[in-house]
Amino acid sequence: MSESSDTTEYEAPDHVGNPLVHLVRRYASPYKARYLVAVVGTALAQVPQRVPALVVGVALDAILLSSASYSLPLVPDGVIPTTTEGQVAFTIGLLAAAFALDGALSWLAGRVAGTARLRTLHDIRVDTFDALVGREMDFFDRRQTGDVMSVLNNDVSNLNGFGNNAVQGLRFVTQIAVAFAFMAMLHVRLAALLLVLPVGLGLLGRWYTTRVEPVYEDVRESVGRINARLEDSIDGIATVKSFAREDRERDAVADASREYRDRNWSVIRLRLIFNYSSWSVSSFSFVGLFAVGAYINLNGAPPVLGHSLTAGTLLTFLLYSKSFYGPIRQLMLDVLDSYENALASSKRIVAVLETDRQANETGDELDVREGRIEYDRVDFGYESSDEQQLTDVSFTAEPGSLVGIVGPTGAGKSTITKLLFRFYEADEGAVTVDGQDVTDMSPRSLREHLGYVSQDPFLFYGTIRQNIGYAVDDPDDDEIEHAARLAGAHEFVTGLDDGYDTQVGERGESLSGGQRQRIAIARALLREPEILVLDEATSHVDNETERQIQESIDALAGERTTLAIAHRLSTVRNADRIVVVDDGRVVEQGSHEELLERDGLYADLWRVQVGDTDAVSEAFLQRARAEDRPSERIESAVDGEVSR
Numbered sequence: 001m002s003e004s005s006d007t008t009e010y011e012a013p014d015h016v017g018n019p020l021v022h023l024v025r026r027y028a029s030p031y032k033a034r035y036l037v038a039v040v041g042t043a044l045a046q047v048p049q050r051v052p053a054l055v056v057g058v059a060l061d062a063i064l065l066s067s068a069s070y071s072l073p074l075v076p077d078g079v080i081p082t083t084t085e086g087q088v089a090f091t092i093g094l095l096a097a098a099f100a101l102d103g104a105l106s107w108l109a110g111r112v113a114g115t116a117r118l119r120t121l122h123d124i125r126v127d128t129f130d131a132l133v134g135r136e137m138d139f140f141d142r143r144q145t146g147d148v149m150s151v152l153n154n155d156v157s158n159l160n161g162f163g164n165n166a167v168q169g170l171r172f173v174t175q176i177a178v179a180f181a182f183m184a185m186l187h188v189r190l191a192a193l194l195l196v197l198p199v200g201l202g203l204l205g206r207w208y209t210t211r212v213e214p215v216y217e218d219v220r221e222s223v224g225r226i227n228a229r230l231e232d233s234i235d236g237i238a239t240v241k242s243f244a245r246e247d248r249e250r251d252a253v254a255d256a257s258r259e260y261r262d263r264n265w266s267v268i269r270l271r272l273i274f275n276y277s278s279w280s281v282s283s284f285s286f287v288g289l290f291a292v293g294a295y296i297n298l299n300g301a302p303p304v305l306g307h308s309l310t311a312g313t314l315l316t317f318l319l320y321s322k323s324f325y326g327p328i329r330q331l332m333l334d335v336l337d338s339y340e341n342a343l344a345s346s347k348r349i350v351a352v353l354e355t356d357r358q359a360n361e362t363g364d365e366l367d368v369r370e371g372r373i374e375y376d377r378v379d380f381g382y383e384s385s386d387e388q389q390l391t392d393v394s395f396t397a398e399p400g401s402l403v404g405i406v407g408p409t410g411a412g413k414s415t416i417t418k419l420l421f422r423f424y425e426a427d428e429g430a431v432t433v434d435g436q437d438v439t440d441m442s443p444r445s446l447r448e449h450l451g452y453v454s455q456d457p458f459l460f461y462g463t464i465r466q467n468i469g470y471a472v473d474d475p476d477d478d479e480i481e482h483a484a485r486l487a488g489a490h491e492f493v494t495g496l497d498d499g500y501d502t503q504v505g506e507r508g509e510s511l512s513g514g515q516r517q518r519i520a521i522a523r524a525l526l527r528e529p530e531i532l533v534l535d536e537a538t539s540h541v542d543n544e545t546e547r548q549i550q551e552s553i554d555a556l557a558g559e560r561t562t563l564a565i566a567h568r569l570s571t572v573r574n575a576d577r578i579v580v581v582d583d584g585r586v587v588e589q590g591s592h593e594e595l596l597e598r599d600g601l602y603a604d605l606w607r608v609q610v611g612d613t614d615a616v617s618e619a620f621l622q623r624a625r626a627e628d629r630p631s632e633r634i635e636s637a638v639d640g641e642v643s644r
């Protein structure tokens with residue numbers, strides 16, 4: 001539920017005012033004419049809709065009881081036939097015409113309102129998505145995927161629900177207004193007396209909404225809790241089962257469900273009270289109206305109620321009064337409810353729409369002449385973190401060289417490469433490409449020249465061909481195959497039943513981790529970037545694949561500057577330079593041989609990796625012991641999983 005997420009994270013800026021009004025102003029105005037037709041049509045349709053009750057009352061008096069002449073408000077007497085047969089035919093004609101006109105107007109209004117509403121929502125949805133994907137990475141770091149998705153899913157459909165209900169609300173209000181206008185033409189004082197009904201129901205509704213509001217919040221909260229509980233249990237089902245903890249999960253779900261049940265009961269109880277009291281008001285008004293009407297009809301009106309009342313007029317009044325109850329109740333229950341929802345949702349939508357976004361186009365065009373990358377005394381801390389993740393990072397990647405970045409998990413290796421792409425910006429110092437500070441470059445031009453294969457490459461739902469071709473507009477098959485060969489993916493792809501047309505499943509789940517990475521490398525290479533960044537690109541692959549990729553990297557690196565975050569030190573053994581990062585600082589750099597000779601952190605990591613644990617320095621061992629899980633670290637390091 002949208003409400004279960006943290007709404008304070010989505011505050012609409014102050015200048016916006018009421019966010020719902022803001023959205024309506026901005027997104028409904030292109031369809032002004034349609035909305036106008038819808039509103040006028042809906043309101044006008046209420047006139048013919050109220051006519052039958054009026055006509056039936058008049059016909060009853062004039063034709064069946066012969067107690068009064070046939071006369072209708074707003075209709076000149078000359079138009080009305082004088083014979084009984086004529087009046088019967090006139091009545092039938094009038095009823096049929098009223099129904100037909102009502103039908104036509106309602107249909108038109110419904111159609112126009114429907115299309116206008118859908119177009120408005122479409123615009124809001126697309127703009128909101130556009131604003132979302134345009135946000136800087138920090139925005140996504142601070143939020144859960146489900147939370148961000150709920151802005152697009154729940155919040156936009158809440159607006160839809162409100163749009164629907166707003167039309168209903170308008171219908172109810174005009175329906176009541178038209179009925180009162182007609183009643184006032186027949187018997188103004190009795191109509192005034194009957195105002196008790198909408199006013200009384202309105203007051204009840206107000207009482208109900210103020211009481212139910214806080215309880216609703218509680219219910220939504222517990223719905224959120226149940227969902228989170230269920231998601232956790234089902235997502236972690238393998239773990240649940242492996243520990244045979246199904247009972248515990250059941251108990252936890254039962255607790256959440258019990259809380260939901262109790263809170264929901266409070267809502268149902270309030271709703272029942274409201275339903276029954278409004279039903280009573282309506283029913284007793286009906287009885288009261290009949291009693292007063294019959295009394296006036298039989299005995300003449302007391303002075304305060306003015307003139308007498310015919311049986312037909314009483315019937316018309318009774319029919320109208322009965323038709324108020326449902327709509328007013330619904331107005332109170334549904335329309336107000338959906339207004340509250342829509343208000344909360346529009347706040348979140350406006351917060352996304354109206355805040356600064358990182359413009360892909362602003363900034364200079366990057367001009368890659370040689371491909372020299374330089375990090376110059378870079379300090380950086382994530383906004384969402386209190387700590388500084390990089391301190392005084394300096395190194396240079398010469399044109400066409402391969403630079404390996406190694407170090408323990410969490411040292412800041414990925415962060416270093418993210419600054420190159422301007423996913424984040426350095427707090428101090430500069431990252432430059434051929435002397436151009438990346439923070440001056442437009443994100444789009446940076447990303448056109450730089451290829452990136454992330455730690456956990458994302459494959460989109462679709463075929464392998466589509467996934468490799470993702471980065472360019474109309475890739476031809478030869479280009480795709482060429483890129484796949486370079487990435488060492490061609491062989492396994494052609495071995496699959498459908499080759500390049502194999503569906504990869506959601507997030508590429510039908511492929512192994514190594515296969516996914518090779519496809520991601522092919523995707524990056526297809527753009528022929530001048531600079532390539534591989535982030536732990538070889539962490540998931542077997543030795544044979546690793547060798548293939550390493551060959552590819554070696555082959556590629558000659559042509560383009562490559563930064564490779566290495567998981568296994570052997571991958572970057574041949575690198576021109578290896579930058580060793582520890583706790584956000586560059587602690588050593590040089591070639592493999594130079595670093596071994598230095599006998600520092602790299603040398604220790606290398607010894608662990610090749611299984612020469614006896615030779616590991618005492619300092620390294622002490623440090624490993626000081627970490628949270630020393631033995632695991634060492635063991636995994638021995639397995640060749642140094643930095644995990």
Ligand code: ADP
Nearest residue numbers: 141382384385389408409410411412413414415
């Ligand atoms: P490495 O790639 O060396 O494993 P990272 O660059 O991923 O390390 O992370 C460096 C540090 O920054 C870690 O302490 C990590 O927890 C933190 N970090 C990484 N990404 C974010 C983020 N988006 N927001 C806040 N902290 C982060």
